[in-house]
């Protein structure tokens with residue numbers, strides 16, 4: 001065993017609280033932010049320990065609070081955390097999406113200002129990309145930022161802004177040159193959601209609750225220094241951020257809880273013989289599913305190593321496409337196995353976790369839409385990976 005692995009293993013054994021070695025209930029997900037709450041105090045203890053090591057952002061430079069690890073060390077850390085069944089210390093759009101592009105495109109002042117609070121989970125970020133008329137065709141966005149000398153004046157609307165009602169800041173794409181070709185008139189702006197003129201309205205779904213919001217900007221004054229990258233140069237940053245997003249939603253399994261193994265669910269549903277699922281055909285299906293899942297997982301890790309080495313690229317579209325498929329297939333299989341019990345919203349003959357499976361199945365429907373739809377990712381793969389003509 002390498003010295004580093006031994007050191008990490010020892011540190012985890014000494015610092016990982018017992019309750020953090022269990023599957024994470026949704027209400028305990030540590031999102032951080034100004035209004036962070038820790039229903040389980042050991043989540044805070046774990047977060048603080050990880051922050052002290054810089055391991056919430058293992059590969060970011062220590063100067064910004066990160067761990068300063070190289071890609072190989074980061075992989076060892078990840079493997080050891082998984083080995084110990086450690087929950088992630090922090091869930092954060094800042095860590096997954098904004099931070100990596102700030103490291104590449106931000107000014108030194110922006111890095112100093114925004115990266116350490118992301119590492120420490122002090123500011124919760126949301127993503128202001130989609131608009132009512134701009135989803136897959138994102139470059140058609142119309143939210144406008146006008147140069148008013150001392151500040152930008154932002155007007156417009158975003159939609160499907162996940163957790164905007166809980167976030168502190170938003171990274172947003174805005175149109176700064178309406179006359180330019182659409183990809184060339186976009187800039188990347190950081191906006192404090194407490195600024196006068198910003199309003200957020202949760203979108204109510206049929207289930208009664210929703211993580212989504214509409215986000216409105218009415219004459220919002222944004223300081224000049226909050227623009228990342230050059231004026232009208234936001235599209236390059238936007239695309240790069242999407243690659244990090246695709247990498248990370250795949251790596252965290254779309255937030256899906258895999259603590260219940262599909263083979264255990266099958267045994268529970270159809271019974272077992274000699275420790276094996278009773279139905280041979282089902283056994284085959286599950287084996288095929290698990291093989292696919294494992295292949296996706298390994299490809300995601302390979303892509304993670306590229307990302308940690310600073311060469312994030314179109315492979316992220318492959319892992320995003322494939323992991324969305326895997327997560328959706330898992331959901332389908334789970335509710336099929338549970339039969340009528342899997343369709344109930346409450347009650348049923350099985351463990352209450354079955355309903356969690358139903359919720360996961362419903363949630364997985366969005367996996368092939370969020371972070372770029374499957375069709376859009378297939379387009380990226382055909383152009384950037386396979387080099388096919390338009």
Ligand SMILES: Cc1cc2nc3c(=O)[nH]c(=O)nc-3n(C[C@H](O)[C@H](O)[C@H](O)COP(=O)(O)OP(=O)(O)OC[C@H]3O[C@@H](n4cnc5c(N)ncnc54)[C@H](O)[C@@H]3O)c2cc1C
Pocket residue numbers: 126127128129130131134135136137159160161162163366367369370371372373374375376379
């Ligand atoms: C769970 C979830 C969370 C999200 N969170 C956020 C967020 O935090 N911030 C944010 O900004 N957005 C967020 N979104 C929005 C998401 O990015 C968009 O929904 C997505 O980009 C698709 O855009 P659209 O919904 O407008 O669909 P459309 O672009 O209208 O697409 C409709 C259909 O047409 C297909 N299509 C469109 N263009 C093409 C093409 N050129 N070739 C082939 N097929 C095509 C699409 O694949 C899709 O099937 C979220 C969405 C989901 C589901």
